[in-house]
Amino acid sequence: MTMKLKTLGGAAFAAVASAGLASADVCDTPSKLGDLGSFEGEVITIAGSMLGTDEEFLTNTASCFEKATGAKIQYSGSRDFAALIVADLRSNNAPNIAIFPQPGLAGDMAKEGHLVPLGDDLAKWMAANYGAGQSWVDLGTYSDANGKEDFYGFAFKMDLKSLVWYSPEQFEDNGYDIPSTMEELIALSDQMVADGNTPWCIGIESGNATGWTATDWMEDLMLRTATPETYDRWVSNDLPFNSAEVVNAMNVFGQFSRNDDYVAGGAASVATTSFGDAPKGLFTSPPSCMMHRQASFISGFFPNKGAELANGEADFFYFPPYASADLGNPVLGAGTLWTMTKDSPATRAFFQFMTEASAHEAWMSQGVFLTARKGANLDAYATEALRKQGEILTNATTFRFDASDLMPGAIGAGAFWSEMTAFANGQDAQTTADNIQAAWDAIK
Amino acid sequence: MINKTLSNVVLALIVFIWVVPFVALVTTSLRSETASKTSGFWTAYTPTELGHRFSTHDKGSVENVTLIEGNIFERLNMDKESFRVSGEVQSILFKGRIPDPDNPGKTKLIRKLVPAGEVMDVRGGDFVFQPNGDFTWRFEEASTPKPKKMDVFIDQNPVFGSDAYEQVLLNDKNVPNALISSFIVTIPATIIPITIAAFAAYAFAWMQFPGRDWLFVIVVSLMVVPTQLAFLPVLQGFSGIASWATALNQWLTDCELNDTCQVASKSFAGLWVTHTAFGLPLAIYLLRNYIVGLPKELLQSARIDGASHLQIFTKIIVPLSVPALASFSIFQFLWVWNDLIVALYIGPNNASDLVFPILLQKQLGTFKDQLHLLNASAVISMIVPVIVFLSMQRYFIRGLLAGSVKGG
Numbered sequence: 001m002t003m004k005l006k007t008l009g010g011a012a013f014a015a016v017a018s019a020g021l022a023s024a025d026v027c028d029t030p031s032k033l034g035d036l037g038s039f040e041g042e043v044i045t046i047a048g049s050m051l052g053t054d055e056e057f058l059t060n061t062a063s064c065f066e067k068a069t070g071a072k073i074q075y076s077g078s079r080d081f082a083a084l085i086v087a088d089l090r091s092n093n094a095p096n097i098a099i100f101p102q103p104g105l106a107g108d109m110a111k112e113g114h115l116v117p118l119g120d121d122l123a124k125w126m127a128a129n130y131g132a133g134q135s136w137v138d139l140g141t142y143s144d145a146n147g148k149e150d151f152y153g154f155a156f157k158m159d160l161k162s163l164v165w166y167s168p169e170q171f172e173d174n175g176y177d178i179p180s181t182m183e184e185l186i187a188l189s190d191q192m193v194a195d196g197n198t199p200w201c202i203g204i205e206s207g208n209a210t211g212w213t214a215t216d217w218m219e220d221l222m223l224r225t226a227t228p229e230t231y232d233r234w235v236s237n238d239l240p241f242n243s244a245e246v247v248n249a250m251n252v253f254g255q256f257s258r259n260d261d262y263v264a265g266g267a268a269s270v271a272t273t274s275f276g277d278a279p280k281g282l283f284t285s286p287p288s289c290m291m292h293r294q295a296s297f298i299s300g301f302f303p304n305k306g307a308e309l310a311n312g313e314a315d316f317f318y319f320p321p322y323a324s325a326d327l328g329n330p331v332l333g334a335g336t337l338w339t340m341t342k343d344s345p346a347t348r349a350f351f352q353f354m355t356e357a358s359a360h361e362a363w364m365s366q367g368v369f370l371t372a373r374k375g376a377n378l379d380a381y382a383t384e385a386l387r388k389q390g391e392i393l394t395n396a397t398t399f400r401f402d403a404s405d406l407m408p409g410a411i412g413a414g415a416f417w418s419e420m421t422a423f424a425n426g427q428d429a430q431t432t433a434d435n436i437q438a439a440w441d442a443i444k
Numbered sequence: 445m446i447n448k449t450l451s452n453v454v455l456a457l458i459v460f461i462w463v464v465p466f467v468a469l470v471t472t473s474l475r476s477e478t479a480s481k482t483s484g485f486w487t488a489y490t491p492t493e494l495g496h497r498f499s500t501h502d503k504g505s506v507e508n509v510t511l512i513e514g515n516i517f518e519r520l521n522m523d524k525e526s527f528r529v530s531g532e533v534q535s536i537l538f539k540g541r542i543p544d545p546d547n548p549g550k551t552k553l554i555r556k557l558v559p560a561g562e563v564m565d566v567r568g569g570d571f572v573f574q575p576n577g578d579f580t581w582r583f584e585e586a587s588t589p590k591p592k593k594m595d596v597f598i599d600q601n602p603v604f605g606s607d608a609y610e611q612v613l614l615n616d617k618n619v620p621n622a623l624i625s626s627f628i629v630t631i632p633a634t635i636i637p638i639t640i641a642a643f644a645a646y647a648f649a650w651m652q653f654p655g656r657d658w659l660f661v662i663v664v665s666l667m668v669v670p671t672q673l674a675f676l677p678v679l680q681g682f683s684g685i686a687s688w689a690t691a692l693n694q695w696l697t698d699c700e701l702n703d704t705c706q707v708a709s710k711s712f713a714g715l716w717v718t719h720t721a722f723g724l725p726l727a728i729y730l731l732r733n734y735i736v737g738l739p740k741e742l743l744q745s746a747r748i749d750g751a752s753h754l755q756i757f758t759k760i761i762v763p764l765s766v767p768a769l770a771s772f773s774i775f776q777f778l779w780v781w782n783d784l785i786v787a788l789y790i791g792p793n794n795a796s797d798l799v800f801p802i803l804l805q806k807q808l809g810t811f812k813d814q815l816h817l818l819n820a821s822a823v824i825s826m827i828v829p830v831i832v833f834l835s836m837q838r839y840f841i842r843g844l845l846a847g848s849v850k851g852g
Contacts, residue, residue: 078806
């Protein structure tokens with residue numbers, strides 16, 4: 001029976017995928033495009049790692065710039081972007097624009113002097129016009145070879161992590177309300193336990209990357225138990241991993257993940273449940289859990305590959321902050337950083353184009369794309385779910401990038417993962433934090 | 445006897461291991477999108493149970509009726525020109541609400557598989573279907589039901605089609621573009637090194653000059669230089685040449701400094717040079733070993749007759765070396781045709797000039813859930829080397845043996 005349902009799920013998804021999106025004129029946006037100048041015949045080369053539909057959406061959006069200015073945009077995407085861009089930059093073959101998926105590599109390239117500063121005007125604009133604007137500016141600010149800090153990375157196209165997924169049908173049947181504070185969320189979880197339901201599905205197994213889901217939980221909880229500045233110091237290890245703030249956040253995570261009443265299958269199952277299988281518990285009958293905290297991409301792992309969002313079988317709410325902590329609305333996420341690697345007037349005009357609400361709307365209308373740009377018309381979002389996620393982004397008061405992506409590889413993609421897995425298996429928080437700090441000391 | 449059987453078994457096993465992926469590629473490329481996505485290629489040749497979704501009737505086609513009749517296969521095949529579904533209907537997945545026995549007054553959702561012949565309650569009517577696809581939907585009172593979409597499992601007969609090939613070759617210009625680019629890269633990158641190598645091999649084999657043996661040792665030892673090591677300096681070199689050429693172009697044609705007179709540093713020419721450089725050591729080594737084994741007397745008598753080196757080379761060496769030249773060109777052709785990494789770093793990177801392996805790599809991202817298209821392009825890219833190999837195969841074995849077994 002389960003086998004059959006799976007097969008059918010695939011078939012249904014096939015139908016959804018092949019239906020595709022109606023190709024209306026994406027440049028016909030609610031907001032009008034301002035004057036960008038004329039660059040007839042000039043070519044702007046862009047390198048990035050976006051492929052497939054993302055690449056299609058990118059070129060469609062760029063075509064609006066081509067129409068407005070007469071310039072031509074050449075995008076080359078590769079899954080080996082990180083290796084290729086380093087070779088291109090070091091051998092003077094820079095494209096005009098390089099789109100970095102993570103800030104780490106962009107910072108390295110800035111230090112080698114391969115990036116052109118975008119200027120204070122753009123930084124000021126971003127601080128004023130993006131939700132949690134200053135956070136985005138900080139994310140794109142790196143120091144060059146001389147240690148001078150400049151704004152290099154323009155954030156465009158974002159992902160959201162601080163989401164809790166649930167089944168509206170179940171919430172309605174049980175009479176549960178969407179919590180707006182962490183206190184309410186914990187009260188709701190306890191209520192669910194009292195009702196004989198299991199509140200959470202948590203799974204952190206992911207092959208040789210096992211543990212990353214737990215690091216996302218940790219990061220979200222750090223932002224809810226400590227100030228953003230503390231978070232930044234934690235990321236750079238100015239604040240040691242085994243300090244009280246970090247251990248506290250880990251213990252809060254433990255209140256969820258190591259509570260047999262809270263977790264479907266019991267706390268022992270957390271480390272052995274695949275992150276992709278965990279959300280499926282929301283949709284079994286009877287449901288094995290009521291809520292699942294995971295990034296926006298997870299809907300693709302639902303039994304019907306995300307069709308649940310459209311037909312109302314699944315929904316999400318913002319992973320709320322503590323009302324008592326007064327830390328605003330922190331949001332954890334990711335975003336691609338567009339950097340200028342070869343200066344030209346047309347390239348500068350393209351960055352100007354990316355500040356226009358119209359450019360954001362053009363991409364929003366095509367599919368999976370989130371933006372923190374205030375003033376972009378939310379009606380342009382292709383689906384209601386994207387619109388809701390977009391609202392969370394623009395209403396964020398603090399935005400922070402995934403810490404494990406910012407930490408050195410040996411920590412962020414090593415000790416942090418493996419030690420959090422050990423923590424899920426019962427190792428105590430202080431030992432876990434001490435071990436990660438020891439691993440960090442070892443690479444200094 | 446046992447030895448022979450054993451070697452035959454081992455040989456058969458090796459052939460099997462090599463052929464299975466190819467069969468999988470070809471099979472998948474000929475299947476429908478749904479089938480390739482939901483079941484393995486080995487199920488393509490026998491009736492297989494697959495899920496489909498059909499709607500009972502067209503909107504507005506019925507009004508105030510007590511009976512709707514139809515055929516599931518007809519409904520499924522309505523807009524299909526290829527991959528028409530046929531076979532035997534196994535079951536329908538029934539989803540609906542029934543009164544909940546545990547909570548009076550509430551309903552609960554049930555999902556169950558209903559077999560052929562069993563009546564199910566759909567929108568107040570009795571729905572029954574037969575294995576051949578005929579279904580009836582009866583209502584006690586005349587009503588106008590909305591079309592109902594149902595998930596149905598069908599034990600489906602094998603069906604193949606060439607849609608994937610039509611799509612990648614005719615609808616998507618990337619594949620034809622990549623084929624042309626690959627030829628543009630591969631043909632010169634095969635001919636140039638083999639020409640240079642033939643001259644060099646002759647010199648190393650039959651001409652006397654100081655330091656000949658040392659030079660040969662150096663050339664041979666260059667074979668161990670890994671390609672990856674050289675990307676950065678090679679790219680830097682090309683970028684230097686390109687900026688010099690741009691300046692020259694500007695001076696000659698008086699064009700303004702914009703992209704019209706910009707000479708690209710990543711180009712097909714760069715690929716030719718790089719492939720030539722990395723192909724030469726092996727080429728010289730192979731050809732020299734072959735040429736050195738040609739009968740000495742032949743060359744001596746030619747020299748006595750007054751032939752120059754060039755005449756000896758063109759009139760005697762080249763015709764006699766055809767097997768070695770052919771076998772090396774197969775080597776080089778296959779290597780360049782299948783090369784991904786050199787093209788990725790050195791080659792042009794605008795969308796219309798990508799070579800086939802890069803296109804395939806990109807399609808892995810795009811078509812990861814459209815396996816039939818990915819496999820169709822993969823088969824297309826395989827056809828060319830297979831043709832080249834088969835047409836030159838008889839030289840290949842002779843040429844390979846030539847260097848190693850020197851009988852006299």
